[in-house]
Amino acid sequence: MPELLINARGLNTFYGASHILRGIDFSVARGETIGLMGRNGMGKSTLLKSLMGLVRPRTGTVQVMGRNMTGRSPYEIAQLGIAYVPEGRGIFANLSVAENLKMSARAGTDGRREWTYERVLETFPRLKERLGHGGQQLSGGEQQMLTIGRALMTNPDVLILDEATEGLAPIVAREIWRICGLIRESGISSVIVDKNWKHVTQITDRNLIVVKGEAVFEGSSAELCAQPHLLEQHLGV
Secondary structure, three states: OOOEEEEEEEEEEEEOOEEEEEEEEEEEEOOOEEEEEOOOOOOHHHHHHHHHOOOOOOEEEEEEOOEEOOOOOHHHHHOOOEEEEOOOOOOOOOOEHHHHHHOOOOOOOOOOOOOOHHHHHHHOHHHHOOOOOEHHHOOHHHHHHHHHHHHHOOOOOEEEEOOOOOOOOHHHHHHHHHHHHHHHHOOOEEEEEOOOHHHHHHHOOEEEEEEOOEEEEEEEHHHHHOOHHHHHHHHOO
8 A cells, every 4th residue: 555645634614604615525645746726716825725724724634744633734735745835925025035945944854865955946047047036026927936845845745736837928837847757757646726637638647626624536657547528517628
């Protein structure tokens, strides 16, 4: 059996009286790349926030690295090797590119430092050209690169990327997809949320489609692409 780095079962998450996640199960195995799909407002970001401790599920469990982390603080979950790139990016606007990267540098849970400052700059050459720029001076695409680079500096076991290419120019989006491929090749598990299912399925092992807080499909990229009616029904393509 593959080692499960994240294993969530029966998650029911509410915002006030609104029932968002409805008994959803979600897992991430070591070395696995997962696509999380669905239209806007279907519960994708809520699922990620429930995994990261940003929102507490009313019922259900979240295990991280075999430990019950349900309702624990986000920093405790991050310390177990989970890196989160949120929608909106969340960079430190008053810090330079170099400072944003260096402040997050640390060894992975097993002591490895494969993603160094130098490796991140080699991977993101555009950031190397803007080391002295403040976060607020970067374009949206550059901010996304910085946020991903900052997450990699923590040498995570799992990288969660919410809205990978939302609002980015096509040429920048292609660069982000290239980076996602490199992350997969490096052995880091990842969860990718993006509306472009064609790009997502090119690099994912498994995909989950969420509709109104429930999983309506779970399977390989080949299985999903072989069922165009599912894509049309749930993703509007």
